[in-house]
Amino acid sequence: MSGMEWRLEEMLAAAHLDAEFIGDQRALAQEVRGVSIDSRRIAPGEVFFAIKGERFDGHDFVNAAFERRALAVVVRRDWWQEHHREFTGWNVIVADSTLRSLQKVARAYRRRIAAEVLALTGTNGKTTTKEMIARVMAAELAVQKTAGNLNNHIGVPLTLLAMRPPLDLAVVEMGANHFNEIATLCAIAEPTAGLITNIGRGHTEFFHNILGVRKAKRELFEYLASNGICFVNIDDENVVRAAEDAEINQQVTYGFRQGAQIRGRNLQLNADGCAEFVCDSQKFVIGTPGLHNAGNALAAVAVGIHYGIPLSQAAEALAEPITTGGRMRKVEIAGRVFIDDAYNANPESMRAALEFLGNLSATGRRFAVLGDMLELGRESVTAHAEALQLAASQGADKIYVYGPEMHRAVERVQKAIQNVEWFQKKEPIAERLHAESVSGDVILVKGSRGMQMEEVISRFEQKVVAEARG
Incomplete structure (x- = not known):
């Protein structure tokens, strides 16, 4: 990727950061090649922002960013007060908030590209x-x-x-x-x-x-x-x-x-x-x-x-298909057609996917493999029950479901819908599909991102490969 055509001193001035630059003053005249929050991918000449997330704190990887020849790193002021002796001689931008600094720099750059x-x-x-x-x-x-x-x-x-x-x-x-x-x-x-x-x-x-x-x-x-x-x-x-x-x-x-x-x-x-x-x-x-x-x-x-x-x-x-993973992606495995729509789910997208399954021309049976729809709050049980009812009305021959919200929904509708089955783990779903589905069947796989329902497809494929190897 080409550089940003933006010197470090220009970046700091344009973003109006409440920050202090500590390091070699000559670095301020150098071009910023890019910005990164991932020390594993940072390239020489880029600026590393140490962002604290839910699982990782970018401050733990400041040394790694310098090892990969970052032009400078942006760190939080309280962290710098505790660790400054460890980074003598490096180019450091000390700010009250690294996240807010990243956002300010982004807005300044957006204005620059116009x-x-x-x-x-x-x-x-x-x-x-x-x-x-x-x-x-x-x-x-x-x-x-x-x-x-x-x-x-x-x-x-x-x-x-x-x-x-x-x-x-x-x-x-x-x-x-x-x-x-x-x-x-x-x-x-x-x-x-x-x-x-x-x-x-x-x-x-x-x-x-x-x-x-x-x-x-x-x-x-x-x-x-x-x-x-x-x-x-x-x-x-x-x-x-x-x-x-x-x-x-x-x-x-x-x-x-x-x-x-x-x-x-x-x-x-x-x-x-x-x-x-x-x-x-x-x-x-x-x-x-x-x-x-x-x-x-x-x-x-x-x-x-x-x-x-x-x-x-x-x-x-x-006319060309959008092949973004997990969004209505057709995958054929051993003659079965998987509809991988596992990237995310909510009631409306679930309805669209199930209606697609019902309308799709197929020579075999239709399977609906459904995971929980997350973050629905008080509407959750009703929404999941409605999804199961819709799957049945759209002609799904088998409905395999996973997740605690789906479990609660199954308890509500199991008397009315006989072909639904809840699984405690995803591996048995892949096993059941491998045993019961045949060439020509269509299998819709959908659920919220946190459910990672695409694992059902990968595990099914592993079983097919293992079977072929004998």
Whole structure:
């Protein structure tokens, strides 16, 4: 990666850090090659920020960062008072908060690169929509985007600091599970445009209910209300309400309903389980499976139209599948088709996945392997029971579930649903699938990130390999 074209002294001045530089004054004139919080990956000439997380404290790796020839390290003031004798002769930036310093530096760099920033959030589809938008926009513009799902108070600053010119548009994903987090991320990234994919029952343990979720997501539109462009999904009533409550001045509406400025028509699911629709006489065949991805794709189309991307180029870009791991990824193993949607789950995304399973053309049986949906609070038991009922109504021949919340749901519905079975561990699920499934069967695997349901697929594959070896 090229350097930031930013001298260390410029970085410190632009970020207005309440910090003290200790070290070789000549280092201040050197170019900052990049920024890192991972001492294992830091490259020579980069600045290391010692961030304290839930499991690790970056201060424990300051020496490792210097061994890898970091230009300087940013440390917390109280830590430095205790450890300064150990690092005599090194370039150290001492600050009250290393996290806040990282965020300030990221905001200063965002202003320096002076590109347009499109921020997007939502309960579901953030990463897939981000990838679709970036792909559509890359047809005509220099675009960079959030890597993976680095969408929180640390990930957004790192996303901004990883960007390099030439750059026309930065596509920045923002996630939140508490109030005011989106507002904080907006203050760092200073977006010029924003999009909320949808608003559903995600993180209700912290947001309490759908109204709380809407309030939290609305923070993006509120930031842009007076001086930004908001892309509004009119197929989602909560997004529409968020836009109304934020009193936004400039909006571009999209959806499949009548009245959308960018409207999709003739929506259908093809034999491959992919959505097809028409927008202004241009046919779109979306390469990423699932009817719910039609809305994500139409969001990308709306953004593309606003920035001048021809519809034909948008259609070509969206015809290629988004292969981000754990998001509706098809994997064939020993003739079985796994639908790996294990990256995350909440009630709305669970519904979309189960409806996809029900609509998918299959020669064999349908298996639903479902893990807990986390952070649902008081709605948890009801939401999990509804997921099991939906799996049965969508024609799942076998429903294998894992996790304490699924266990509670099974106890509630087991009299009505005979083909559901709870497992205490994931290994027996893989064993049961190996024993009972056959070539031609379709197996959906889904659950919240903390459940790591993709392990079922990997363990199934291990059993197939072991069987082949005899």
